[in-house]
Every structure is written in structure tokens, then in C-alpha cells.
Amino acid sequence: MHPHEELLHRFYQAFQRRDWHAMAMCYHPQATFQDAAFSLTGAPEIGTMWRMLCERGHDLQLTYNNVHAHDHQGQADWEARYTFSQTKRPVHNRIRARFTFSDGLIYTHHDAFSFWRWSRQALGPVGWLLGWSPFLQRKVRAQAAKNLQQFRARLA
Structure with missing residues (x-):
């Protein structure tokens, strides 16, 4: 198995345990992360996001494959x-x-998913009606950034 494949398995296994610290250690110091909710730069910022999601995700169940x-x-x-x-x-x-990858660590990480499908589940009728719209996508991104900023402030 390629060492980068092993790195990804280590990352997702840590995610399954909600071990945000082990997840953060998989990132290069100048790494970037992007998905529909977050656009982050630097391993510390990415690690803080994973910490917030892991600590708040009390019932989180994660599976992964096709690595x-x-x-x-x-x-x-x-x-x-x-x-x-x-x-x-x-x-x-x-x-x-x-x-x-760079230096044996994750350098860029981009998660893609159907925002409309997610918003229908997470937001109910509002997501069903507006989940396709850039307006709701911007609103979710702004709220995610605010949540991360507040979480970071509580850690300081």
C-alpha cells in the first residue's frame, strides 16, 4: 500500500474515533481544506474545524471506502x-x-457533496426550496465561519 494511502486510512480511522488531534496531524502546516461550508488554510485552522465537528458530533457515524x-x-x-x-x-x-500531498502529509483536501441533498436533510423545507440557491449556500458558509470563530474564541 502506498504511504499516502496509509495516511488517508489513518486520517479516516481517526475521524471514526472522533480523534481530531490525530486528524490534524495528517495535514501539512500550509494545507488547505475546502467544502461547501468551509474554506480554510493552515493545519491549525483545519484542526480546529475537525475538533469542533468531532466534539459537537455526539452521534456521528462515519464509514469510508474507495481509498x-x-x-x-x-x-x-x-x-x-x-x-x-x-x-x-x-x-x-x-x-x-x-x-x-506534500512531505508525506495532506496538502490540499477538497470534499464535494450535493449541497441541495444535504440542505434538504439538515434544514428541511427551507433546504428543499432554496438548497440549490447561491443565497442559501452563502448563508450556510457564513454561519459555519461564525461557528468556527466562536469555537476558536472559546478555546483561547
Whole structure:
């Protein structure tokens, strides 16, 4: 197995245990992370996001598969089942992750999923009606950034 594939398995196994510290250790210091809710730079900021999500995800269940990696790039599919904290609605999200590597660590991490599908589950009728719209996507991104900023402030 390629060392980068082993790194991704280590990352997702830590995620399954909600071990945000072990997850953060998989990132290069100048790493970037992007998904529909977050756009982050630097291992400390990315680690804080994972800490927030792991600590708040009391009922989080995660599975992953299709892990492939070579010298420069990697990918994985993963699924998360959890209760969305703001609405208390159940979510089953299917994600395709893409990675690049530097110095044996994750350098870029991009998670892609259907925002409309996620918003229908997490937000209910509002997500069903507006989940396709850039307006709701911007609103969710702004709320995620605010939540992360507040979480970071509580840690200081």
C-alpha cells in the first residue's frame, strides 16, 4: 500500500474515533481544506474545524471506502450520519474527497457533496426550496465561519 494511502486510512480511522488531534496531524502546516461550508488554510485552522465537528458530533457515524493514493494525489469516498445540531434533523451525507500531498502529509483536501441533498436533510423545507440557491449556500458558509470563530474564541 502506498504511504499516502496509509495516511488517508489513518486520517479516516481517526475521524471514526472522533480523534481530531490525530486528524490534524495528517495535514501539512500550509494545507488547505475546502467544502461547501468551509474554506480554510493552515493545519491549525483545519484542526480546529475537525475538533469542533468531532466534539459537537455526539452521534456521528462515519464509514469510508474507495481509498486510492499515489505520489501526488489521492481520493476517498466517505459517508457521515449525524444529527444537525441547529435543527436536530438527521443527516446522511455522501462525500467524495480529493487530496494532494506534500512531505508525506495532506496538502490540499477538497470534499464535494450535493449541497441541495444535504440542505434538504439538515434544514428541511427551507433546504428543499432554496438548497440549490447561491443565497442559501452563502448563508450556510457564513454561519459555519461564525461557528468556527466562536469555537476558536472559546478555546483561547
